Amino acid sequence: MNLVRAELLKIRTTSTWWWLAVGAFVSIALAFAFNAWMASTVLGGDAETLGVSGEQATPAAQAANIYTSGQYLGLMFVMLIGILMVTNEFFHQTATTTFLATPRRTSVILGKLAAASLLGFLFWLATTVIDLVAGATFLSLNDHGTQLGEWPVQRALLFNLLAYAIWTILGVGIGTLITNQLGAVITAAVLYLVGTQVVGLLFLLLSNLLDSQAVLKWQVIWPAVASQVMISEGQSEFVPAWWVGALVLVGYAIVSGVAGVLITRRRDIA
Amino acid sequence: MSDGQRSPTSDGQIVVSGLTKQYRNVRAVNNLSFTIEPGRVTGFLGPNGAGKTTTLRMLLNLVTPTSGTATISGHRYADLTEPLRHVGAVLEASSAHKGRTGINHLRVICAAAGLPKRRADEALALVGLTPAAKRKFKGYSLGMKQRLGIAAAMLGDPRVLILDEPANGLDPEGIRWMRGFLKGLAHEGRTVLVSSHLLSEMQLLADDVVIIAAGQLVRQGPVEQVIGSMTHGGARVRVRTPHAEALVTALKAQNATVDADGQGALIVTGVDAPTVGRAALGAGVELHELTTERPDLEGVFLELTAGKAGIR
Ligand SMILES: Nc1ncnc2c1ncn2[C@@H]1O[C@H](COP(=O)(O)OP(=O)(O)OP(=O)(O)O)[C@@H](O)[C@H]1O
Ligand SMILES: [Mg+2]
Numbered sequence: 201m202n203l204v205r206a207e208l209l210k211i212r213t214t215s216t217w218w219w220l221a222v223g224a225f226v227s228i229a230l231a232f233a234f235n236a237w238m239a240s241t242v243l244g245g246d247a248e249t250l251g252v253s254g255e256q257a258t259p260a261a262q263a264a265n266i267y268t269s270g271q272y273l274g275l276m277f278v279m280l281i282g283i284l285m286v287t288n289e290f291f292h293q294t295a296t297t298t299f300l301a302t303p304r305r306t307s308v309i310l311g312k313l314a315a316a317s318l319l320g321f322l323f324w325l326a327t328t329v330i331d332l333v334a335g336a337t338f339l340s341l342n343d344h345g346t347q348l349g350e351w352p353v354q355r356a357l358l359f360n361l362l363a364y365a366i367w368t369i370l371g372v373g374i375g376t377l378i379t380n381q382l383g384a385v386i387t388a389a390v391l392y393l394v395g396t397q398v399v400g401l402l403f404l405l406l407s408n409l410l411d412s413q414a415v416l417k418w419q420v421i422w423p424a425v426a427s428q429v430m431i432s433e434g435q436s437e438f439v440p441a442w443w444v445g446a447l448v449l450v451g452y453a454i455v456s457g458v459a460g461v462l463i464t465r466r467r468d469i470a
Numbered sequence: 471m472s473d474g475q476r477s478p479t480s481d482g483q484i485v486v487s488g489l490t491k492q493y494r495n496v497r498a499v500n501n502l503s504f505t506i507e508p509g510r511v512t513g514f515l516g517p518n519g520a521g522k523t524t525t526l527r528m529l530l531n532l533v534t535p536t537s538g539t540a541t542i543s544g545h546r547y548a549d550l551t552e553p554l555r556h557v558g559a560v561l562e563a564s565s566a567h568k569g570r571t572g573i574n575h576l577r578v579i580c581a582a583a584g585l586p587k588r589r590a591d592e593a594l595a596l597v598g599l600t601p602a603a604k605r606k607f608k609g610y611s612l613g614m615k616q617r618l619g620i621a622a623a624m625l626g627d628p629r630v631l632i633l634d635e636p637a638n639g640l641d642p643e644g645i646r647w648m649r650g651f652l653k654g655l656a657h658e659g660r661t662v663l664v665s666s667h668l669l670s671e672m673q674l675l676a677d678d679v680v681i682i683a684a685g686q687l688v689r690q691g692p693v694e695q696v697i698g699s700m701t702h703g704g705a706r707v708r709v710r711t712p713h714a715e716a717l718v719t720a721l722k723a724q725n726a727t728v729d730a731d732g733q734g735a736l737i738v739t740g741v742d743a744p745t746v747g748r749a750a751l752g753a754g755v756e757l758h759e760l761t762t763e764r765p766d767l768e769g770v771f772l773e774l775t776a777g778k779a780g781i782r
Contacts, residue, residue, distance in 0.1 A: 206582035213574040214567055288567060296532060296564035297622060301582040303531045303548040469532040470524075 203302060203311025204318070207285065211319065216284055221323075224277045228270030228327055235266045236338050243344060259339075263347035264356035266335040268431070270327055271360050275367045275427070276392050278323050282316045282371020283388055286460075287381040295469050309461045312372050320368035324361050359431045359442070366449045367392075370423070373456025376464050392424050399425055420444055423452050481543050482508030482629050482661040484529065489538035491524050491685075498524040500685035501538070506663050506678075508630075511656045513676035513693075514665040517775055521685040522665045523562060526634050530559055542630055554583040558623030559632040565615070568608035572599060572618050575607060576625060585625055593621040598647075612639030620648075630661040637668055649675050669768040681771060683778035693767065700770040707738040707746050710759035720753035721746065735759065 211217045239262040289295040302308050336346040347353050371388060378384040399422045407415040417440050419425045429445030484506035491499040499521040506512045516522050527533040529540040531547040542550070542557055550556050566575040576590035594600050597617040602610065610618065616639050623631060631652070637645050645668075652675060656662045666672050672679070672693075679696055681688040689696050711717050714736060718728050726741040738746055743762045750757050 202584045203582055206578055209574070209578050209581050210567070210570075213571070213578065214569045216569075292567040293565035294567055296561055297566075297579060298582065299532060300530060300559055301554055301579050303550075303553055466534070468527075468534060470527060 203307055204314045206301075207311050207315035208318070210288075211281070211285070211315070216288075217281065217319075220277045220281055224270065224274045224323060224327065225330075227273035227277075228330055230270075231272065232266070232269040232331065232334055235262075235269045238262070239266055239339075240342060243342070259344045260347055260350040260352045263335065263339055263344070263350065264353045266338065267328070267331045267353060268356050268360050269331050269335070271324075271363070274323060274327050275363055276389070278316075278320045278364055279367040279371035279374075279388055279392065280385065281319055282312075282368040282373075283375040283384045284381070285312050285316055286372055286375025287379055287384050290379040291381045299469055305464050306461050309372070309376065309457075309464055313369055313457060316368040316372050317365045320364040321361070324364040328357060328360070356431055359446070362446065363427055363431065363449070366453045367427070369453040370449075370456055373453065373460045376460030377456065391422075394424075420448055423449060426452075482659070483544070484540070484542050484630065484661060484663060485544075486525065486529065486540045487538055489525065489528060489540055490536045491521070491528060491533065492536045497685055499528070499535075502682065502685065502687055503538075504680050504687060504690050506661060506680070508661040509656055509659045510677040511652055511662040511664065511675055512678040512680060513672040514663055514680050514682075515667075515669070515672065515771060516665075516682040516688075517778070518667075520682050520775075522682065523634055525682070526559070526561065526632055526663075526665065529632065530557070530561070532561075552583070552626070554579070554585065554626035554628065556626070556628055557630045557632065558626060558628035559634075560616075560619040560623045560636050561632075561634045562638075564619065566607040566618065569606055571604050571606055572610065572614075572621075573603040575618065576622060579622055579625055583626060589625050589627075593624045594618075596624055597621045613641055613644055616640055617644070628660070631655060631663070633662075633664040635665055635667065637666055637671060645671060669771055670766070673767040679767070681774055683775040688774050688778070697765055697767060697770050700765065700773055705742070705765065706763045707741070707743050708735050708759060708761045708763055709738060709746055709750075709757060710735045711750070711755055711757050713755045716753050717750055717755045720749040720755065724749055737763075 242257055242262055243259055289298055298308060299305060302311075332348075336348065339346055374388050374391075375384050378387055399419055403416050403419045407413055420429050420440050426445040426448035429439060430442050430449060431445075432439070432442065486505070487503050489499055489502045490497070502521070502525060514522055514526075524533060525540075528535045529542065529547065539546070547553060547557065566572070570578075573590055573594060576593060577587055579585075580587055580590050591600075591603075594603050597620050599614060599617050599621060602614060607615070607618070616636060620633075620636060623633070633652075637648060640648060649671070652662050652664065656677070664675070676693055678690070678692050680690045681696070689699070691699075708731070709717065714730075717736070721728050721738060721741070724741050724745055726746070727739045729737045729739075731737050741749075743760055747757070747760060
């Protein structure tokens with residue numbers, strides 16, 4: 201418990217968290233504006249021009265989109281917090297001090313994981329409250345009702361919470377595996393941002409090569425794709441069910457967390 | 471501190487036994503054994519790359535030994551229940567977040583170690599850093615950073631203090647302050663282990679020394695004894711005279727050894743200053759200087775570590 205408090209104090213006493221919060225809120229604002237414009241176009245009958253159709257064109261789907269505005273980049277910000285919590289110790293040479301105060305290194309990493317999840321939750325909460333207030337106002341003004349009773353909407357909100365927790369933990373894991381701050385940040389950004397498109401293309405090539413459509417489903421092993429799968433509706437020949445995405449993400453979190461603990465326990469701090 | 475951590479014989483004692491650290495291509499510490507007693511300041515000396523920092527880091531569970539053990543009060547550092555209340559350490563290559571204030575740096579440590587928050591203010595006052603408490607670490611001078619490190623080490627009011635080149639960057643006032651501070655702590659019965667290259671300072675500060683070179687023990691013991699062991703037959707006498715030849719002849723008759731120091735003075739060994747004075751008077755030789763040169767730690771250190779490759 202002391203360790204979680206110490207970790208939170210570390211974050212509060214530097215300006216990093218502040219910049220990340222500002223970044224997250226700017227991205228909420230931009231994403232909200234975009235999603236609101238999209239919803240009013242789609243629900244106004246112009247869905248075809250934007251290439252949106254079927255399940256995605258319902259008010260519930262658009263509402264879910266609005267209520268999760270800014271979460272795409274928000275997830276990246278919480279992951280960065282997780283990474284910085286670890287790599288800062290090496291970048292600023294505070295690892296010595298930290299491990300002198302707590303020689304049990306597993307506890308230190310667990311403390312970081314707990315503090316990171318808590319921060320992920322706070323970011324999710326703040327983002328969601330902003331989105332809910334702004335979104336409900338926007339949808340009601342446009343006569344669609346708040347849509348909050350719809351399961352797709354509730355589901356999107358809840359699974360984003362899971363996504364926030366997992367990506368923060370992944371951040372801590374990546375930080376312990378790659379202690380070089382720049383290296384860790386770049387790796388994480390690649391894992392997250394170079395998501396769907398590049399991996400989709402690679403798998404398309406692979407499926408042509410193997411002459412098998414089923415291969416496409418395996419895109420889910422890439423974390424960013426898994427994250428997408430987890431929060432999206434329905435499954436198809438090419439997209440596995442949401443829980444597969446969730447399992448893959450949880451798997452990554454566990455593996456990186458355990459690997460991080462084991463490596464940290466053995467590492468020489470010099 | 472629980473009572474379990476205290477036993478009458480090993481309380482505050484540091485025991486290093488057969489300690490070895492093999493890095494990829496260098497054996498930084500090689501089968502090193504020594505004991506540090508409480509109530510005394512012990513200087514930990516050795517040329518650059520001798521393995522001092524590596525030894526201290528192994529003692530503090532930051533670096534894993536290849537073999538051997540290092541204990542404090544009979545326990546490995548990792549097994550101490552409240553390590554900061556027992557051991558305080560200032561190490562090189564340890565620092566604070568550049569964007570965090572000094573006081574917050576200490577508060578973070580207090581939070582992690584379960585120490586009350588007011589200890590941060592007290593420790594800061596102890597090292598005279600209170601005026602800079604709310605300034606960010608990146609704006610600290612070298613000496614201020616060093617003082618913050620000492621403050622961090624004192625947070626838990628520890629029984630054992632371990633410092634790696636703490637005088638680095640301190641001004642003369644700061645060095646004198648630290649000398650008094652560390653001597654005071656030892657006087658209270660605490661264990662003080664301090665590594666340094668400032669040998670004249672160490673001679674003033676330390677009661678005992680442990681000298682290592684190339685990862686191995688060279689000499690351990692009370693400062694006086696270590697110095698005495700190297701100065702065969704006592705002090706040297708420096709004399710200056712316009713009639714060198716006559717004096718040399720007179721001194722040779724007293725079985726003294728005489729060497730020129732290359733700067734116009736003679737260095738006499740084997741006899742004491744009064745003997746030199748009497749010999750000069752007897753020979754009717756005029757003297758311009760007659761000083762006894764006590765052997766110092768620096769000379770002894772250089773002699774002991776000569777030829778033992780420093781940087782490997
Ligand atoms: N992490 C490391 N990896 C490889 N070699 C190392 C490592 N740390 C130290 N060494 C080597 O171990 C030897 C002892 O280094 P150490 O830092 O303990 O010396 P020191 O006595 O503290 O020297 P100084 O007086 O310069 O501080 C050196 O040869 C150094 O190069
Ligand atoms: Mg050193």
